[in-house]
Amino acid sequence: MDNFKTISDPHICTLCALRGKTCCTLVPGNEELCFPLSEAEQALIADWAGDSAGLFEDMPNSPAFRDSLDYLFPEDRPRLRELFPKGGRHLRLNTTPAGDCRLLGPQGCRLPREKRPWYCRIFPFWVRWGEVMVIPSGTCLGVRKAPTKEATLELYAMTDAEVLEIFAALRRTWGLGEASWFLKTGEKGKKT
Numbered sequence: 001m002d003n004f005k006t007i008s009d010p011h012i013c014t015l016c017a018l019r020g021k022t023c024c025t026l027v028p029g030n031e032e033l034c035f036p037l038s039e040a041e042q043a044l045i046a047d048w049a050g051d052s053a054g055l056f057e058d059m060p061n062s063p064a065f066r067d068s069l070d071y072l073f074p075e076d077r078p079r080l081r082e083l084f085p086k087g088g089r090h091l092r093l094n095t096t097p098a099g100d101c102r103l104l105g106p107q108g109c110r111l112p113r114e115k116r117p118w119y120c121r122i123f124p125f126w127v128r129w130g131e132v133m134v135i136p137s138g139t140c141l142g143v144r145k146a147p148t149k150e151a152t153l154e155l156y157a158m159t160d161a162e163v164l165e166i167f168a169a170l171r172r173t174w175g176l177g178e179a180s181w182f183l184k185t186g187e188k189g190k191k192t
Helices: 012-019 039-051 063-072 074-084 118-122 141-146 149-155 160-175
Strands: 056-058 089-093 125-128 131-134
Touching: 012 141, 039 056, 063 074, 118 160, 125 160, 131 149, 131 160
Parallel strands: none
Antiparallel strands: 056 089, 125 131
16 A cells, blocks of 8 residues: 555645544544445546555445435435345445545545545535535534635635536446436536
């Protein structure tokens, strides 16, 4: 792992990583709530790393994991049950015993942005019923610094339309398809 080149993001995520704990660190014991990786995301990471040994962790589709996905994708519960069946398994990014993502370096994520999992690209934003929102996070420097969604978007050099595009890509990659609300949005993310 130590042979990975450090990628320095020219924005708030690098500042956050230089200060300490980031969104790339979880509380040990909460590993089952980590986002799953699609096969396409795994392939991108493995292609970049060359050797992906130790980067992924095989996890059961626990009741808590399945409930968290139901919460995040309320209109997709039946499809989520097919994709992540009871008794099934999924892969997620591996973490250290302290809870840090194995890809977290001293200046942030070592993966180039275009190789990161969709969830990592969209954070600290999420989409509920077609509306972009900021995820409340005590560890995210950007969320702590920016008083509004608009200010947070500016810190991350993103727009509502870009967040919606990333969210749509995450859905497609996981096999959820287009959300009903997304089919009704225009090019800039505004409802038509």
